[in-house]
Amino acid sequence: MLPKVGETNLSACGEILASICLCPLIGAYYCVKFTGDGIDAALYTASNIQTRCRVNFRRLPKSKPLAVKPTSLESKEPLISPTTGTPTSFLHLPPEIRLHIYRLALGWQAIVQVRTHSSYWGSRPLTWDQTQGIRDDADEPSQTLRCTVGLGGSGLHQLVAPPRHGCVRYGALSQMICGEGYRSPPGWLHREKKVFHSDLMRVCRPVYSEVLDVLYADNTISLFGAQIARYFCRNASPEGLQRVRFVHVAHVIPSDTWDSSSERKSVEGAMRILGDSLPGLRQLDVEVALAYGQPKNPERFWVWLREDVLGQFRGLEKFVLKASVYLPFTPMRSQGWEGWTPPYEPLSSWDDGEYQALKAKATSSDEAVLS
Numbered sequence: 001m002l003p004k005v006g007e008t009n010l011s012a013c014g015e016i017l018a019s020i021c022l023c024p025l026i027g028a029y030y031c032v033k034f035t036g037d038g039i040d041a042a043l044y045t046a047s048n049i050q051t052r053c054r055v056n057f058r059r060l061p062k063s064k065p066l067a068v069k070p071t072s073l074e075s076k077e078p079l080i081s082p083t084t085g086t087p088t089s090f091l092h093l094p095p096e097i098r099l100h101i102y103r104l105a106l107g108w109q110a111i112v113q114v115r116t117h118s119s120y121w122g123s124r125p126l127t128w129d130q131t132q133g134i135r136d137d138a139d140e141p142s143q144t145l146r147c148t149v150g151l152g153g154s155g156l157h158q159l160v161a162p163p164r165h166g167c168v169r170y171g172a173l174s175q176m177i178c179g180e181g182y183r184s185p186p187g188w189l190h191r192e193k194k195v196f197h198s199d200l201m202r203v204c205r206p207v208y209s210e211v212l213d214v215l216y217a218d219n220t221i222s223l224f225g226a227q228i229a230r231y232f233c234r235n236a237s238p239e240g241l242q243r244v245r246f247v248h249v250a251h252v253i254p255s256d257t258w259d260s261s262s263e264r265k266s267v268e269g270a271m272r273i274l275g276d277s278l279p280g281l282r283q284l285d286v287e288v289a290l291a292y293g294q295p296k297n298p299e300r301f302w303v304w305l306r307e308d309v310l311g312q313f314r315g316l317e318k319f320v321l322k323a324s325v326y327l328p329f330t331p332m333r334s335q336g337w338e339g340w341t342p343p344y345e346p347l348s349s350w351d352d353g354e355y356q357a358l359k360a361k362a363t364s365s366d367e368a369v370l371s
Contacts, residue, residue, distance in 0.1 A: 090207075091204075091206055091207075095210075098210060099210070099213075099214070102200070102210060102211060102214045103214060103218075106197055106200070106211070106214055106215075108214055108218040108219070109123075109124050109130065109133075109218055109219065109220075110122065110123060110124065110218075110219045110220070111123070111124055111176055111178050111181065111220045111222055111248075112219050112220065112221055112222060113158070113176050113178070113183070113222040113224065114221065114222065114223055114228055114231070114232050115158055115228070116156070116228075116231065118186050120158070120176060120183040120184075121183060121184045122175075122176040122179065122181045122182060122184060123179075123181050123184075124179055124181070124220065125179045125180070125181060128179075132283075133220045133245060133282075133283045134178075134220065134246055134247075134248055134283045134284065134285035134318060134320055135178070135179070135248075135285050135320055135322075136320065137320055139322075141287060141289070141322045141324040141344065142177045142178065142180065142250065142287060143180060143341065144173065144175040144176060144177045144180055145177040145224075145250055145252070145287065145289060146289070146326060146342055146344060147160075147173060147337050147338075147340060147341040148160055148173060148177065149252055149289065149291055149326065150326075150329070150340040150341050150342045151340045153173075154224075154225060154252070155223075155224040155225025155226075155227055155228040156225070156227060156228070158224060159172050159173075160172065160173055161173060162333070162336050162337055162339070163333065165333045165334055165336075168336075170336050170337070173337060176222065177222060177224060177248075178220065178222040178248040178250075178285065179220075197211055197214070197215045209239070212237065212239055212240050212243055213243055215240060216236075216237075216240040216241070216243040216244050217243040217244070217245050217280070219246070220246040220247070220248060221244055221246065221247050221248070222247075222248040222249075222250075223247065223248065223249045223250070223274075224250050225250065225251065225252065225270075226251060226266045226267050226269070226270035227266075227270075229249060229270040229271075229273065229274055230269070230270055230273055233273045233274065233277040233278075241277050241278055242278075242279055242280055243280055244280060244281060245280055245281060245282040245283065246282065246283045247274065247278065247281060247283070247284050247285070248285040248286075248287070249270075249271070249274070249284070249285070249286050249287070250286075250287045250288075250289070251267055251270075251286070251287070251288050251289070252289045252291055253267065253288065253289070253290055253295075254290075254291060255290040255291060255292060255293045255294060255296070255325070256293075256295075256296065258290065258295050258296075258301060259295075259296065259297070259300070259301075264304070264308070267309055268308055268309055271309050271310065271312070272312065275312050275313060281313075281316065282316060282317045282318070283316065283317055283318040283319075284313060284316055284318070284319050284320070284362070285320045285322075286310065286320070286321050286322070287321075287322045287323075287324075288305060288321070288322070288323045288324075289323075289324055289325075289326055289344075290323075290324070290326065290347070291326045291342075292325075292326050292327060292328045292329075292342065293325065293326075293327065293328060294325055294347070294348050295325075295347075298347065298348045298349035299349045301347075301349065302347065302350065302351070302354075305323065306354060306358050310358060310362070311358075311361070313362045314361070314362065314364070314365050315363075315364070315365035316362050316363050317363065318363065319358075319359050319362040319363055321355060321358065321359075323346070323347040323350060324344045324345070324346060324347065325344060325345050325346070325347055325348075326342045326343075326344050327343045327344060327345060329342040329343060
């Protein structure tokens with residue numbers, strides 16, 4: 001049955017009215033969308049510029065000399081117990097008890113992934129013993145590092161997340177590049193429940209020195225990239241740098257430009273600064289990742305890595321090196337983080353015998369034996 005002419009005209013008028021009403025709404029949606037994307041891009045660019053300026057130019061100011069004249073608090077008589085007649089202040093407790101109190105209040109044996117703003121804190125893996133501050137040779141290269149690089153992250157931009165896929169929005173990657181553990185919530189979320197190291201370090205000089213031991217000597221310092229390594233050595237407490245014992249360093253090097261003078265100078269300089277700034281270093285974990293593909297002249301890269309980058313270290317208790325090659329890949333947006341994690345393979349020029357010789361060289365302080 002054919003529709004009447006009036007019904008056809010009414011239907012056409014309805015479609016026209018619907019189009020007239022919807023077109024402004026669709027235009028407004030895309031206007032808001034593209035405006036929001038532009039604002040996000042501008043904010044990201046501004047944050048990136050600020051971060052680079054902070055890394056390249058920030059320096060820890062010189063410390064003021066300690067006051068020689070005792071303050072009024074220092075000149076007071078210590079508190080005396082009315083029953084035993086012995087001093088009862090906190091500093092008169094045995095050092096072991098004070099250390100236990102610090103660890104209960106602040107936590108200890110954590111992994112600190114250094115950033116320019118609000119470093120990440122996470123627990124060490126439960127499989128590590130109390131004397132272990134870095135990974136073992138048997139552990140796989142960091143999957144979190146691969147995912148971070150696959151998502152376009154770097155040492156200056158460590159907070160990454162997969163792009164939205166349709167209606168699915170993914171959260172930021174929340175694992176540490178060393179140990180693969182999940183990072184703890186930042187302290188500023190619950191300031192009333194969080195005890196910061198700086199809160200106790202302001203009490204007095206003896207407490208300041210003891211808290212430095214807990215902060216720097218007990219924890220593993222994780223450094224992502226050469227720029228962050230230099231930034232840490234320039235801006236950390238000089239007294240704290242002398243106490244650092246456990247360090248993890250991750251270098252992501254472009255496979256096609258690794259031999260450029262700027263890239264070599266950056267990596268070599270960062271490792272040299274670490275060796276000079278950390279006299280108490282006992283355990284060193286270095287992970288080198290090449291992106292993407294095997295390097296040009298892999299034998300020459302292996303020699304450069306062993307001799308020029310890592311050949312300076314001596315007297316360590318433990319040394320671990322992991323070298324992997326990230327392969328080119330096509331991201332699979334529907335699979336979230338796994339879809340943005342590139343596959344990897346070992347470095348083609350890796351030699352176990354030469355690696356064991358490098359370990360022996362790094363863990364020995366006898367120059368006669370090394371020669």
